[in-house]
Amino acid sequence: MTLTHIDQHGAASMVDVSDKSETTREARAFARIRMQPETLALVKNNGLKKGDVLATARIAGIQAAKQCSNLIPLCHPLMLSKVAVDFELNESLSSIDITSFCKLxxxxGVEMEALTAASVAALTIYDMCKAAExxxxxxxxxxxxxxxxRRGHYQRGSQEDAPQGTEE
Known part of the structure; x- marks a missing residue:
């Protein structure tokens, strides 16, 4: 396996994708933010002074995906056709589970955009709830x-958990 963002001299380099064919690319990512049950109840009941935590985190995650190339130096600016950020209140773990989806x-690929969306949504939840915890x-x-x-389909936990080759 070779690193695609390192040139022959060991310097960081943006990958040239100009010869690659256009295909539909999709990615889903996950993040979890754990909190005290009382804080989770405040989120659930919309009881925080800053407002609707999940609505704000959803917008932040979508914006983050769209800004990924400004945040991660070697990412390409992408024309995303779909970004979604969803939440599940996980009372048994006292957490909010975040799932993001990006498509173009x-x-x-859009893996970094999906990971950025999930991460920034979690950071936004932290920001919205930090007065409580x-x-x-x-x-x-x-x-x-x-x-x-080129690498096709990857699903975490599947038999081919580690795709080989080079891409994005």
Whole structure:
């Protein structure tokens, strides 16, 4: 396996995707923010002074996906055709589970955009809830699934958990 963002001299380099064919690319990512049950109840009941936590985090995640190339230096600016951010209140773990989805038809993948959306949604939840609790923990950020491109389909936990080759 070779790193695609390092040139022959070991310097960071943006991958040239101009010769790649356009395909439909999709990615789903996950993040979890754990909090005290009382804080989760405040989110659930819309009881925080800053307003609707999940609505704000959804918009922040969508904006983050659209701004990914401004945040991650070697990412390509992409014309995303779809970004979605969804939440599940997980009372048994006292957490909010975040799932993001990004899609486009293009020459490079959208994994980083999906990961950025989930991460920034979690950070936004932290920001919205920090007046109630500072001990929240953000973690378990990972790619759930991707499709399109040379490496094809990847799904976390499947037999082919580690796709080979080069791409994005």
């Amino acid at each position: 038809k293009g020459q490079t 500072l001990t929240m923990e953000i973690g378990e950020v990972h790619l759930l699934e991707k499709s399109g491109g």
